[in-house]
Amino acid sequence: MHVVVPFSADRPKTRLADELSAAERRDFSEAMLSDVLDALDGVDRALDVTVLATGPVDTAGDATVEIDDRPLTTAVNDRLDTAPTAVVMADLALATPEPLADLLDSEADLAIAAGLGGGTNAFLARDTAFRVDYHGASYRDHLEIAGEEDLSVREVDSRLLAVDIDEPADLAELLLHGEGAATDWLVDAGFELDVGGGRVEVVRY
Numbered sequence: 089m090h091v092v093v094p095f096s097a098d099r100p101k102t103r104l105a106d107e108l109s110a111a112e113r114r115d116f117s118e119a120m121l122s123d124v125l126d127a128l129d130g131v132d133r134a135l136d137v138t139v140l141a142t143g144p145v146d147t148a149g150d151a152t153v154e155i156d157d158r159p160l161t162t163a164v165n166d167r168l169d170t171a172p173t174a175v176v177m178a179d180l181a182l183a184t185p186e187p188l189a190d191l192l193d194s195e196a197d198l199a200i201a202a203g204l205g206g207g208t209n210a211f212l213a214r215d216t217a218f219r220v221d222y223h224g225a226s227y228r229d230h231l232e233i234a235g236e237e238d239l240s241v242r243e244v245d246s247r248l249l250a251v252d253i254d255e256p257a258d259l260a261e262l263l264l265h266g267e268g269a270a271t272d273w274l275v276d277a278g279f280e281l282d283v284g285g286g287r288v289e290v291v292r293y
């Protein structure tokens with residue numbers, strides 16, 4: 089099965105610009121990508137993984153890298169002419185093989201996992217009629233597109249697939265629950281949880 093992992097290589101994670109420099113955001117993004125690729129590697133299925141990147145990538149492991157600097161929606165739609173194809177975002181740093189296998193085993197025309205805040209963190213399309221329209225409340229839009237195409241849909245309810253690391257508060261999720269390269273990167277960069285005030289916050293020393 090073909091799995092596409094979109095990766096913004098040139099200007100990643102701009103919403104973390106107050107916390108991380110441009111070079112740090114690039115390194116941190118590569119660490120998250122490596123966690124996602126490890127999780128896919130742990131799925132006991134024959135997967136053909138392509139990192140769909142806007143520029144060169146350092147940490148792609150055994151995955152193929154395809155460079156495509158067109159906007160995300162255009163680049164992904166260009167890969168949906170063959171089915172089944174799965175798309176798994178590169179910032180799902182808590183992803184593990186189990187929920188990914190659950191998504192990839194779905195028989196529905198579209199299996200789809202929501203992201204916190206309305207995005208679409210992963211899907212498997214078994215019908216080439218499905219097309220993406222990312223950004224905004226894309227999860228809602230994708231259900232609508234599936235409805236228009238009369239596709240059967242399975243909504244995959246997974247906390248580990250729902251947490252995409254976009255905003256400063258998401259860093260706490262990684263420090264609380266992460267075990268991979270991205271969590272190690274944060275710890276090495278001096279980030280720690282601060283629960284002293286009765287709230288969970290992230291501080292950098």
Ligand SMILES: Nc1nc2c(ncn2[C@@H]2O[C@H](COP(=O)(O)OP(=O)(O)OP(=O)(O)O)[C@@H](O)[C@H]2O)c(=O)[nH]1
Nearest residue numbers: 094095096100101102103140142159160177178179
């Ligand atoms: N190939 C490709 N991947 C992208 C593009 N924009 C974002 N991505 C990837 O798509 C996933 C979701 O990205 P977003 O969270 O929307 O964007 P981001 O660039 O990571 O972060 P922000 O700049 O804060 O929006 C991540 O895996 C990104 O690396 C793009 O234009 N092309």
Ligand SMILES: C[C@H](OP(=O)(O)O)C(=O)O
Nearest residue numbers: 207208222223226252254
């Ligand atoms: C690409 C976008 O990601 P988000 O900005 O929600 O992380 C989406 O899922 O539509």
